[in-house]
Amino acid sequence: MITPKYIVKKKRKKRIRNRLRSMMVGTASKPRMMVTRTNKYLYVQVFDDENANVIATASTLEKDLKPNLKSTKDKDAAKLLGKVIAERLKEKKIESVIFDRNVYLFAGRIKLVADSARENGIKF
Numbered sequence: 508m509i510t511p512k513y514i515v516k517k518k519r520k521k522r523i524r525n526r527l528r529s530m531m532v533g534t535a536s537k538p539r540m541m542v543t544r545t546n547k548y549l550y551v552q553v554f555d556d557e558n559a560n561v562i563a564t565a566s567t568l569e570k571d572l573k574p575n576l577k578s579t580k581d582k583d584a585a586k587l588l589g590k591v592i593a594e595r596l597k598e599k600k601i602e603s604v605i606f607d608r609n610v611y612l613f614a615g616r617i618k619l620v621a622d623s624a625r626e627n628g629i630k631f
Contacts, residue, residue: 520610531605532556540592540629541607542620548579549616551592553604563595585616589623596629603630 533539533556543550550566565588566572567579572591576584596604604624611617625631 523610527607527609531607533605537603537605538562538601539607540604540624541609542611542617543609544611544616546580549585549588549620551588551620553592553596553601562599562601563592565592565595580616582616582619585619586623589620589625590627592620593624593627593629597627602628606631 531539533554535555535558539554539556541552541554543552548567550564550568552564553562554560555562567576567584567588572584572587573579575587578584596602606621608617608621613621621631
């Protein structure tokens with residue numbers, strides 16, 4: 508029996524996600540910053556895994572960010588998203604995080620989010 512391609516991809520992503528998550532745990536002092544990418548938008552969430560809290564979120568879907576963007580999925584949007592999440596973390600007095608790239612390669616928009624957050628004062 509031939510397994511459909513989408514099932515193979517889903518299993519592969521689940522295996523990668525589990526492997527990465529077994530290596531990193533966010534704490535209150537050093538939370539985990541996870542980036543999620545879709546075809547239309549980018550999302551960033553900062554987690555405290557010990558207490559199961561979401562500390563901060565940002566996405567290109569927000570009404571405050573949309574007027575500043577030409578597109579919600581390009582490289583400029585990724586840079587702005589990194590800057591916004593860095594500002595929100597600084598408000599909560601968080602200086603360092605663990606970067607969780609999720610199942611995505613550390614390239615393109617994911618890397619731009621990370622680099623922009625670094626430029627704005629967040630340490631990985």
